[in-house]
Amino acid sequence: MDISTVNSLSYEDFVDTFGNVVERSPLIVAAIWPYRPFANLSDLEARISELIDSLPESGKEGILRCHPDLAGRDLQRGTLTRESQEEQSQAGMASLNPEETTRMYRLNTEYKRRFGFPFIICAKMNNKAAILRQLTERSGNSQTKERAHAIDEVKKICNLRLRNVVLPDIQNKL
Amino acid sequence: MDISTVNSLSYEDFVDTFGNVVERSPLIVAAIWPYRPFANLSDLEARISELIDSLPESGKEGILRCHPDLAGRDLQRGTLTRESQEEQSQAGMASLNPEETTRMYRLNTEYKRRFGFPFIICAKMNNKAAILRQLTERSGNSQTKERAHAIDEVKKICNLRLRNVVLPDIQNKL
Structure with missing residues (x-):
């Protein structure tokens, strides 16, 4: 268009x-x-x-809380939005092995307990290894810093979706 | 709950x-x-x-632009949210005669052209006659006054939905 x-x-x-x-x-x-x-x-x-x-x-x-977990319940239930489904699949989130699934679930749960919103990353700009690394690293941020970081990721996702x-x-x- | x-x-x-x-x-x-x-x-x-x-x-x-028209395309297509479907039906919007449908379409279109958002009213607190009267009356408001009025209606709808x-x-x- x-x-x-x-x-x-x-x-x-x-x-x-x-x-x-x-x-x-x-x-x-x-x-x-x-x-x-x-x-x-x-x-x-x-x-x-x-x-x-x-x-x-x-x-x-x-806004952050309207996002699904990476490799979370919406992916498993098939209730992701079309855009999220495509992005998570491309980043390898739909084909984790059982060990990776367990690790992702544990890290997501810890992150959400700490911040009260889900871990958000522009999946299309990252692969599985980078996502797991950032999920671990960013969990150490302050609430203010992490909220700002997450909003930056929302904007990156938005820009790629617009470009589609x-x-x-x-x-x-x- | x-x-x-x-x-x-x-x-x-x-x-x-x-x-x-x-x-x-x-x-x-x-x-x-x-x-x-x-x-x-x-x-x-x-x-x-x-x-x-x-x-x-x-x-x-x-927020206002995320609302459907009353008796509009989403009602006709069956794409209203569950809550809106129930509210519009209860206010008689799903059983307008052809003349009323045409009048509602014309008034909605004029309203949207003037304000750039749809006419919103707490349908459960109004009947068909009251809705048509208010749609006509409120079309004469200023943008600022009408935006505030519409947000008040959003809050009334919200409160009734919460009470469910x-x-x-x-x-x-x-």
Whole structure:
């Protein structure tokens, strides 16, 4: 989709198209719809990022809690969103061996007990080993630092999801 | 569910249980989970209300745009959330005659063109005649006044949805 098509969408179609670029949080993109026309993909990304930054810290944590665990119950039950399913599979989360599954479950549980939200990482930018390493390392962060880190990952995931739908800037002409 | 059961829920179960008390906006309840223990239903309602009030105006409009039209395309397609389906049916929106359907479509379209979000009213507190009257009257409001009115309706809907799940205060003991 080119940016002029994006700019022509009704809010209903805009939310239908981009509602899950921030996992299970359609209100984020619904909030930025009035900022059309977007100059290009980067402009659209920037507006989403600004909206997230404008939320109270509790609201940011709310976004985090709308994310599934990596290799967790939603993957096992088949209830991941389409986007999460694809990202977790690509990062090898759908094909862990029993030992890795147990380790991931234990680390996720410890992380959630500590922070009160799930471990979030842009799975498409990481492989299994990197994910396990970061899950261990980031568990040592303070609440404030880890919340900020997790929100940065949300934005990376969002940007890749947007790039699956909108043409890159160089191919867009207003 | 009594309030002590509510207070014992993991954030995953809390979001599963209350994720749609604000239509398609699970991040709202996900954000207030850390405020447990809630003293009672009123306390839970107040926390949700405060969180909504703490959002930037664009975020509040984002919530509004996550709502379906009354007697609109989601009702016709059968893609309403369970809660909205029940509320709209109870208010007679699922059994409009062709003339009423056309009138509602026209009024909804005009309202959305003016405000950039859908007309929202607590359907359970209104009947068909009252809904049509308010849709006409509120279309004359300023953007600021109407946004505030619509958010008040969101809170009324939220409170009724909460009351479907949580025991009233008098039956709750901490």
